[in-house]
Amino acid sequence: MPEQVEPVDLLAIGAHPDDVEYGMGGTLVRHHHVGHRIGVVDLTRGELGSKGDPQRRADEAHHAAEVYGARFRTCLDLGDTQVDHAPDRVRRLAAVIRAARPRVVASHQVADRHPDHRAAHELVRRAVFAAALSSLDLGVAHHVVDGVVSFPTDRVIAGDLYIDVSDVWDERRETMHRFASQFTAPTRDIDHRLYGIDDYLEVVTTRARAHGQRIGVRYAEAFVTEQGVPIDDLVELFART
Numbered sequence: 001m002p003e004q005v006e007p008v009d010l011l012a013i014g015a016h017p018d019d020v021e022y023g024m025g026g027t028l029v030r031h032h033h034v035g036h037r038i039g040v041v042d043l044t045r046g047e048l049g050s051k052g053d054p055q056r057r058a059d060e061a062h063h064a065a066e067v068y069g070a071r072f073r074t075c076l077d078l079g080d081t082q083v084d085h086a087p088d089r090v091r092r093l094a095a096v097i098r099a100a101r102p103r104v105v106a107s108h109q110v111a112d113r114h115p116d117h118r119a120a121h122e123l124v125r126r127a128v129f130a131a132a133l134s135s136l137d138l139g140v141a142h143h144v145v146d147g148v149v150s151f152p153t154d155r156v157i158a159g160d161l162y163i164d165v166s167d168v169w170d171e172r173r174e175t176m177h178r179f180a181s182q183f184t185a186p187t188r189d190i191d192h193r194l195y196g197i198d199d200y201l202e203v204v205t206t207r208a209r210a211h212g213q214r215i216g217v218r219y220a221e222a223f224v225t226e227q228g229v230p231i232d233d234l235v236e237l238f239a240r241t
């Protein structure tokens with residue numbers, strides 16, 4: 001799994017290794033299956049997480065990204081719990097977005113428990129904006145992203161968009177199983193809340209069932225977007241076959 005950024009169709013940006021799998025693993029698998037090129041940016045190494053060490057998490061992250069054929073997975077190493085939208089960080093992420101030239105960027109929604117997730121939402125917004133500024137010299141040609149969507153990691157939401165991931169559910173689970181240190185290792189004493197393997201998978205499954213119910217399928221992942229979604233045909237939009 002290369003770390004070198006290359007052009008992709010869908011760029012997923014998470015605060016910590018495993019966030020994009022946790023929030024949109026099925027969507028990544030599904031988009032891989034239809035031929036879209038996928039790239040992943042982890043903003044931090046997750047070095048303050050209560051499970052696993054950073055090197056193991058990095059190895060697992062690359063292993064997980066193989067499930068959905070990611071073209072690259074790179075880490076900006078901004079510092080766990082230190083994510084913010086300082087100008088130098090906006091420019092760093094904007095340069096990555098320019099190099100990746102995605103049509104769609106997916107990242108955290110603003111309302112999430114972890115402060116890094118909230119901060120990531122704002123950082124990504126600003127970086128997408130900066131990436132499009134032709135007068136801003138970042139050493140890479142400017143790039144305009146078509147769409148920005150946001151996913152939850154710790155709650156069921158009223159989404160603007162729902163993606164049916166029922167057909168790829170086994171692979172979606174596999175993306176999480178590959179983070180063995182997070183989802184299969186015993187929970188340490190420090191972390192006695194509901195964060196064991198069974199809890200994680202049950203939460204993800206329950207959430208996907210709840211989101212799926214909204215569109216009449218078994219499993220779905222929900223996204224919110226701050227932009228209008230252009231639609232050509234209402235009948236086709238809601239067609240079930």
Ligand SMILES: [Zn+2]
Pocket residue numbers: 015016019114116117
């Ligand atoms: Zn996270």
